[in-house]
Amino acid sequence: MWNMDFVIPSLLVLTVLLIFYFARPRLPNQLNRAFLFLLVSDIATIVTDFLATCADNAYHSLPLWLVSVLNLLFFLAYILRSSLFLRFTAVLVKLNRVGFTWPKALSYFILLVCEAIVVTSPLTGAVYTVDAMGYHRGPLYVILALSSFAFLLLGINLLFRFRKSIRKSALISAMAYHAILIAGNVLRILFPQYLVMNVFCLLAILVIYLAFENPDLYITDRGPAFNTRAFTDWLDDPQHRKDGRILGFAIRNYNDERSMYGGIQMDEGLGLIIAWLKKQFPDLLLFYLRGGNFCVAGAEDTEWEQVRKKILERFQAPWQAESVDLNLSATCVEIRLADRTDSPDRIVNTLIYALDQARDSADIEQTLMSEETLRQIDRQIEIKRYLDTALEHNTVEVFLQPIVDSHTQQIVAAEALARLRNDRGELIPPGLFIPIAEKHGSINLLGEQVMRKVCAFIRDYDVLGMGLRWINVNLSPIQCMHSNLPDLFSSILTEYGVSANQIHLEITEESMINYSEQEKQIESLRQFGFQLALDDYGSGFSNLHQVKKIAFSNIKLDMKIVWDYIHDRDALLPSLVHAFRQMGFSITAEGIETQEMAEAMAEIGCDYLQGYVFSKPLPVDNFTKILQPCSE
Numbered sequence: 001m002w003n004m005d006f007v008i009p010s011l012l013v014l015t016v017l018l019i020f021y022f023a024r025p026r027l028p029n030q031l032n033r034a035f036l037f038l039l040v041s042d043i044a045t046i047v048t049d050f051l052a053t054c055a056d057n058a059y060h061s062l063p064l065w066l067v068s069v070l071n072l073l074f075f076l077a078y079i080l081r082s083s084l085f086l087r088f089t090a091v092l093v094k095l096n097r098v099g100f101t102w103p104k105a106l107s108y109f110i111l112l113v114c115e116a117i118v119v120t121s122p123l124t125g126a127v128y129t130v131d132a133m134g135y136h137r138g139p140l141y142v143i144l145a146l147s148s149f150a151f152l153l154l155g156i157n158l159l160f161r162f163r164k165s166i167r168k169s170a171l172i173s174a175m176a177y178h179a180i181l182i183a184g185n186v187l188r189i190l191f192p193q194y195l196v197m198n199v200f201c202l203l204a205i206l207v208i209y210l211a212f213e214n215p216d217l218y219i220t221d222r223g224p225a226f227n228t229r230a231f232t233d234w235l236d237d238p239q240h241r242k243d244g245r246i247l248g249f250a251i252r253n254y255n256d257e258r259s260m261y262g263g264i265q266m267d268e269g270l271g272l273i274i275a276w277l278k279k280q281f282p283d284l285l286l287f288y289l290r291g292g293n294f295c296v297a298g299a300e301d302t303e304w305e306q307v308r309k310k311i312l313e314r315f316q317a318p319w320q321a322e323s324v325d326l327n328l329s330a331t332c333v334e335i336r337l338a339d340r341t342d343s344p345d346r347i348v349n350t351l352i353y354a355l356d357q358a359r360d361s362a363d364i365e366q367t368l369m370s371e372e373t374l375r376q377i378d379r380q381i382e383i384k385r386y387l388d389t390a391l392e393h394n395t396v397e398v399f400l401q402p403i404v405d406s407h408t409q410q411i412v413a414a415e416a417l418a419r420l421r422n423d424r425g426e427l428i429p430p431g432l433f434i435p436i437a438e439k440h441g442s443i444n445l446l447g448e449q450v451m452r453k454v455c456a457f458i459r460d461y462d463v464l465g466m467g468l469r470w471i472n473v474n475l476s477p478i479q480c481m482h483s484n485l486p487d488l489f490s491s492i493l494t495e496y497g498v499s500a501n502q503i504h505l506e507i508t509e510e511s512m513i514n515y516s517e518q519e520k521q522i523e524s525l526r527q528f529g530f531q532l533a534l535d536d537y538g539s540g541f542s543n544l545h546q547v548k549k550i551a552f553s554n555i556k557l558d559m560k561i562v563w564d565y566i567h568d569r570d571a572l573l574p575s576l577v578h579a580f581r582q583m584g585f586s587i588t589a590e591g592i593e594t595q596e597m598a599e600a601m602a603e604i605g606c607d608y609l610q611g612y613v614f615s616k617p618l619p620v621d622n623f624t625k626i627l628q629p630c631s632e
Contacts, residue, residue, distance in 0.1 A: 007050045010202045014043050024215035027230055029237040034088045035213050041081045046198050048074040056135040068122050068130040075118040082148040083111045089155040093162035103154050114147045148185050152178055173211035177204040220288040223274035231287040235344035244337040246297045250355040252329045254292030269319045269326040293355050308332050331358040353377050383433050386422055391445050398453045399617035403610045406602040415472040416454045417617045438478050447479045455496035457620055466627040474506045486524035500529030508535045555580050559591025566597055574604040581605055
């Protein structure tokens with residue numbers, strides 16, 4: 001006789017899980033399908049186990065063929081269930097990406113051989129027999145335990161081989177349900193009179209559900225839409241990448257709108273948007289990617305033009321929340337997944353980056369992103385990754401470009417320039433990574449690292465003995481807006497024992513546009529002893545009144561007006577230089593590439609020269625070598 005106390009509770013729990021599975025939104029991906037097959041097979045195994053056990057106990061009152069068939073169905077379901085645990089593990093580690101491997105071939109072989117032995121057992125008695133004396137185990141009954149252990153060992157092998165392809169938490173959970181199944185098989189062998197294996201399978205399925213299938217892991221709290229994690233997992237399915245397309249749209253000025261309307265009203269508005277999208281496009285998957293970014297995804301043959309137009313038209317009317325009407329606007333971008341061969345995380349980052357760019361675009365009706373645009377976005381994301389890594393590990397480099405006396409052409413100063421390298425050790429132009437640092441809020445940390453490394457250079461080298469009077473350090477307009485900038489720079493000087501007069505801060509003419517907002521910080525910098533240079537004069541909109549008000553010590557002429565003067569020597573630039581010198585400013589001419597240019601700029605009164613004719617920006621060690629002659 002068998003004890004079936006655990007059967008009914010297990011079956012009830014599985015039934016609840018199955019109902020809950022279909023009642024909540026689910027991603028149409030391979031992992032969910034693998035879980036559904038496993039869930040159904042476990043229910044089938046428990047039901048056939050229960051029926052077969054009842055038949056075996058009451059064999060004398062039932063047709064023997066029915067008892068035999070019920071046992072046959074149980075053994076088939078039991079072995080299939082064991083193989084489906086392995087199939088779930090295979091999908092989890094993305095085994096389908098690597099083609100037909102030996103674990104897959106071996107699992108199919110074990111399944112087919114075991115099922116064939118079971119199917120023929122009514123004739124051969126290999127696994128079981130049913131006769132007038134009832135049910136009997138056959139000589140190959142052990143095949144149930146052996147096949148189960150074989151599938152578990154193959155699963156553990158897959159987890160070990162592909163452990164780097166899944167998250168650490170997922171690996172731990174997968175090892176946990178394998179350990180539970182092994183324990184269940186051991187107890188089944190030790191206590192065959194108890195039907196405990198079903199309980200351990202249920203525990204394993206619960207672990208899988210909580211770790212991988214819990215709907216709350218994938219549903220955003222803004223409404224019935226999937227979140228970013230769900231979007232990433234959906235993109236991980238090769239079939240979706242083959243014939244899918246995504247339409248992303250973003251609420252323009254989302255942070256400003258949220259500040260204006262308030263968080264509660266804005267969250268209510270997001271819920272209204274999600275509810276409208278679900279109603280209008282029931283056949284498309286809806287994702288909310290945070291920060292006012294949405295995405296609808298579906299097959300390539302969807303009428304995407306109509307979807308895009310309908311979304312943009314809806315945003316022309318207010319979203320009526322309970323307490324306020326939200327007047328929002330949106331912009332869209334489309335990406336064909338067939339064009340993408342990179343990782344899901346990379347695609348998500350590309351989409352969000354594209355949406356960020358679209359927010360700032362004057363064109364709200366963005367079209368399908370071209371391959372060239374996607375490559376540019378990928379390049380920007382890659383540069384941002386290099387920048388974040390360099391800032392995290394303090395590996396931003398400082399190059400120095402000489403500034404020479406216009407009359408002696410001896411090096412008297414230098415400009416410090418930030419430099420970044422990619423994984424291959426190649427330099428990334430500052431024109432590419434500086435705007436990214438400014439846009440994503442890392443320019444302050446970048447500027448701090450440059451200041452520290454310049455101060456370390458001054459501390460560690462006898463710069464005065466080598467003829468170097470000061471070093472220019474650039475400030476971006478965003479840095480100038482930082483309220484604690486003067487205190488930060490002053491503390492760095494103290495930390496490295498450097499005098500403020502050894503550092504000249506270059507402020508671009510562009511930053512003068514919002515001078516009134518920066519006046520306090522600039523004045524504080526001057527009070528701490530820093531001298532200020534106006535960089536790129538002639539490229540922006542500053543006027544002489546602003547220049548005089550700030551009392552710069554040096555004016556750096558933009559290379560464009562220097563080159564224009566060399567090609568057309570009118571009286572404007574000499575008069576401007578003369579006026580600046582009368583006001584007490586020294587003058588530096590940038591972009592000097594020939595000796596003729598150097599002599600021309602010295603003739604009109606420039607004090608200092610900077611350009612490739614003297615030297616390109618150099619790493620610190622190389623720069624000190626060209627300084628050596630100055631100290632002799």
